Amino acid sequence: MEFIRAIGLATSLVRRFRPSIIVSAGGYASASMGAAAILTRTPLILMEQNTRPGLVNRTLSRFARKICVGFSDSATYFNPTKVVVTGNPTRFQYRPDRSPRADRQLQILVLGGSSGAHRLNIGAVGAFKIYGKSVINLHVVHQTGEADEELVRSAYREIGFAADVVPFIDDVANALHRADLVIARSGAMTVTDIVLGARAAIFVPYPFHKDQQQVHNARVIEKRGGAIIVRDDDQLAPNLARELEALIRNPARLDEMGLRAHQEAHPDAARHIARICFELAEQAAA
Numbered sequence: 001m002e003f004i005r006a007i008g009l010a011t012s013l014v015r016r017f018r019p020s021i022i023v024s025a026g027g028y029a030s031a032s033m034g035a036a037a038i039l040t041r042t043p044l045i046l047m048e049q050n051t052r053p054g055l056v057n058r059t060l061s062r063f064a065r066k067i068c069v070g071f072s073d074s075a076t077y078f079n080p081t082k083v084v085v086t087g088n089p090t091r092f093q094y095r096p097d098r099s100p101r102a103d104r105q106l107q108i109l110v111l112g113g114s115s116g117a118h119r120l121n122i123g124a125v126g127a128f129k130i131y132g133k134s135v136i137n138l139h140v141v142h143q144t145g146e147a148d149e150e151l152v153r154s155a156y157r158e159i160g161f162a163a164d165v166v167p168f169i170d171d172v173a174n175a176l177h178r179a180d181l182v183i184a185r186s187g188a189m190t191v192t193d194i195v196l197g198a199r200a201a202i203f204v205p206y207p208f209h210k211d212q213q214q215v216h217n218a219r220v221i222e223k224r225g226g227a228i229i230v231r232d233d234d235q236l237a238p239n240l241a242r243e244l245e246a247l248i249r250n251p252a253r254l255d256e257m258g259l260r261a262h263q264e265a266h267p268d269a270a271r272h273i274a275r276i277c278f279e280l281a282e283q284a285a286a
Contacts, residue, residue, distance in 0.1 A: 007039075009032070010036035011035075013033075014037070015040060019042060020042075021044070022036070022037040022045070023046075024056075026047065026048055026054055026057040031056045034056065043280050043281075044063055044065060045064060045065060045276065045280060046060060046064045046066070047067075047273065048078075049088050050216070051073045051074050051213065053078070064082060065082065065280055068276060069084070070269075071085075071217070086273050086276070087266020088266075088269055089269045090193060092193070092196075094176070094267065105138055105139045106137060106248055106254075107138075107139050107180045108140045108183065108244075109140075109141050109143075109199075110124045110140060110182075111169075112143050112145050120232065121152050122155070123232070124142065125237075126237025127244055128140065129159045141163070141164045141178075142165050142166070143167070144167055146167045146168070152165050176193060176194065177197065180199070181202065181244075181247060183201070184204070185204060185206055186229075188213075194221075195261045195264045195265045196267060198258040198261060199261065200253075200254040201221065201257075202240065203227050205217070205229065207231070226257050226264070230243060
């Protein structure tokens with residue numbers, strides 16, 4: 001009943017506002033407006049951030065004029081005549097350069113997410129504990145989310161490692177620019193940021209999503225040789241420690257992985273999507 005009511009409200013809004021086009025970014029909240037686009041015959045553009053599309057975009061794709069996808073692997077799920085591989089638009093400008101590392105410490109960025117990824121946060125600290133005294137050769141910045149900030153800070157203190165623990169990073173582009181390796185979940189926008197920044201990554205996909213979207217996002221980069229996937233299970237800490245040790249012993253591999261990841265980047269995604277929107281709006285007005 002709530003969904004039917006939402007469609008009615010969305011349809012009423014479309015008829016009042018009379019948009020030239022409707023752009024839907026997917027997710028359950030977009031379903032009612034997508035339905036309104038169909039009912040009012042308003043041209044519909046879909047944006048699909050993940051490699052494997054969710055239920056709403058799969059359903060609406062039959063009625064969409066264009067489908068802008070973040071990853072090339074997404075195209076197989078849609079009508080190829082409608083798909084445009086645009087990449088995902090980001091808020092930041094990235095500088096994917098590789099300055100000489102010399103003898104400085106390796107920089108590791110752990111992205112626990114703005115709202116926190118508790119299992120990833122604890123697994124990362126556990127990996128550094130297993131890695132032991134070798135962490136002296138590393139500098140770690142760990143974004144925890146607010147809920148885990150004090151817990152993670154205390155955990156690093158217990159293992160005697162002075163990591164920079166922060167609840168949130170405002171300037172993600174700069175943090176990526178300083179990093180040699182990123183440990184993170186593999187949501188669509190996280191993956192997009194990392195490949196635009198040309199950084200090597202260890203992805204720990206969120207394990208409880210029904211469609212396993214994060215696993216598929218990570219595999220796109222893994223196939224290019226730009227990332228390693230570690231499962232989020234009871235062995236997360238030792239598995240992370242093993243992969244960390246192998247990568248840290250081979251800094252040249254980090255450089256190569258970053259370059260390979262960047263092959264999936266689309267730095268002009270926002271401009272590309274905007275151009276498609278204006279072109280379709282002009283066609284609808286003609």
